[in-house]
Amino acid sequence: MAERSGADILVQCLVDLGVDTVFGYPGGAVLPIYDTIYEHPTIKHVLVRHEQAAAHAAEGYARSTGKPGVVLVTSGPGATNAITGITDALMDSIPIVVITGQVATHLIGSDAFQEADTVGLTRHCTKHNYLVKDPGDLARVIHEAFYIATAGRPGPVVIDIPKDVQVATAEYERPALNAHPRYQPQVEPDPEAIARAADLIAAAERPIIYSGGGIINSGPEASAALRALAEMTGAPVTSTLMGLGAFPASSPQWLGMLGMHGTYESNWAMNQADLILCLGARFDDRVTGRLDAFAPNSKKIHVDIDRSSINKIIPVDIPIVADSGRAIEALIAALKARGFKKPDLRDWWHRIEEWRARKSLDYIEMGKEIMPQRAIAALYEATRGRQTIITTEVGQHQMWAAQHFHFDAPNKWLTSGGLGTMGYGFPAAIGAQLGNPDALVIDIAGDASIQMNIQELGTVIQYGLPVKIFILNNEYMGMVRQWQELTYESRYSHSYSDSLPNFVKLAEAYGARGIRIETRDQLEAGIAEMIAHPGPVVVDCHVVKLSNCFPMIPSGAAHTDMLLDPSQVSGIMDDEAKALV
């Protein structure tokens, strides 16, 4: 068999694995690989303007298509710049494979030019990582990396390839798929646990389904199964930020998101439930609030593909380690087998409707100015019926988007939940647009977050990507300011967005369309113009500067201590609360 260079083997593996898009940035230590993909017939390389954006774009591609995203960056700064995106993918369980160049093997450890200890630096922000020192190992490692990134709980995998390994040669034989000899996550649920869970569901008087990103990661079948289970049981459904879209927001059984900025009805229903069925979520601190007051009188069933998520924060009655979709299907089968009939939950629903009647997402309009919630609602109305994918940055705008944009299908909502990465949304939108060329992809942004990766305007222009950036501009890092109001007597320490650029002119400087919306009467027309324009658009939507995101469970408070509007804010937090994130 003829020998091939390491770079050639790498690219052949990507082709064999069905990779069509790579997000990257060239540099000295990856030149052999870049030479191999030069004018490649099937692999499209997308040149970003900063390696962090490459990782987020790969995440956006992965989350919107269900296929792993691929990143290619150079050694040293290329790798370190990608680390925020890699960590983001770890926290949100997103499958990406990051290929980093490394200095030649004989130079490793010598402080060579653009050398960084990439495997050392990424050891704890990846699901797994590799340093490949022999081109003969490349094929196995690359196939294994794609398997590990996608199997079980998905996550990022880094492959660090020294430059001499890219140049040296070895024989290439395509390895068998799913080649890892031992890493075989448990996906099928334990039938006995399923039977006990079915007992609890059958006996519950006040059940609630609490679903999360695990349903999205499990695939569209899991979302379908979730809908079937909800239909079968008549139980109310709430979801984490990561899980939005798995259950249709248009269903009467949908209570809205739960947690810190969740709805009144979902948080009260969690608090008062006698059975919580947690499907692919992990009792994050943003969901539970004060732990000793969390759902005090409920039995809990927890389905998670990652054993370490179970009993980590909240002790549960029935742990089920499994793929969430398979577990739901097994639950449905178990319920059917025992002749389960939809129970009479009228009393429970009566209480829920009372909470719902508080209309916790309502807001008061302020004259001609645009309330941020109004802007999101208008965006939602204008894009209904289209194939729309929403990404966000991090902050108030993200929570308003989660509250006021409603999703009926999975993989349409891409947001940085775990790591909370400002600068995520725009590159993620680029990845989503490449994976879904016909979709309307909108990054709902804030004036501060968007500046963290705004250089990617160059990328959307270069590749003709019609991504829309919709900035809710309140001239503040709004969530920081909101917390300073709640915690530090409104001392706005460095949370004012001073010296903002003219976003319209900035867009135009790159060759994109810029639109400014300043008053309510301009809102619908501005959004329509944004949607109608065939290329990339930056919308600078000026909103009420000091409005805050409600409802809110203050840090360290219980679900029942929700603040519904600013008038309920009294005093400042004590030190215990201040110390919580």
Place this chain on the structure above:
Amino acid sequence: MHIRQEDSERHVLSVTVDNEAGILARIAGLVSARGYNIESLTVADVSEDHRVSRITIVTQGPPRVVDQIIAQLERLVPVHQVRDLTDTGPFVERELALIKVAGTGEVRSEALRLAEVFRAKVVDTTLESFVFEITGPTSKIDTFVTLMRELGLVELCRTGVVGMLRGASA
């Protein structure tokens, strides 16, 4: 405001892993990143083909935290199996220490007498020093070390604990 503490207990974990570069850093880093305590950690290659290493970790934590440590270790791709010897029990644990004691006259002979009581071996000697080798459970070594400090201990080196379940099965 004060930082809260929970009651903790000692557990001996036996972990089998792929014998690959960086595995020790992976394990030690996981433990430190998640804020767990390690009392000792030993590692050596144990398989005929040199592909599998066995790590013994002694850790302290509330039961809930120990359970998390095990779950987190099991999540690592190169980890084959994690066994909590303390929970699975009964098990044997041993540690080896080298202890250098310097002195002359009565102190020197007392050190040698105590070493015999503890079944420590003399592995090096000069006219004014001994190096003792002692194996046993941690508590035995602790006691011997405390006595030797009184008698002129100048240097101490311990391996950390290795442990194995009692009985016929692996």
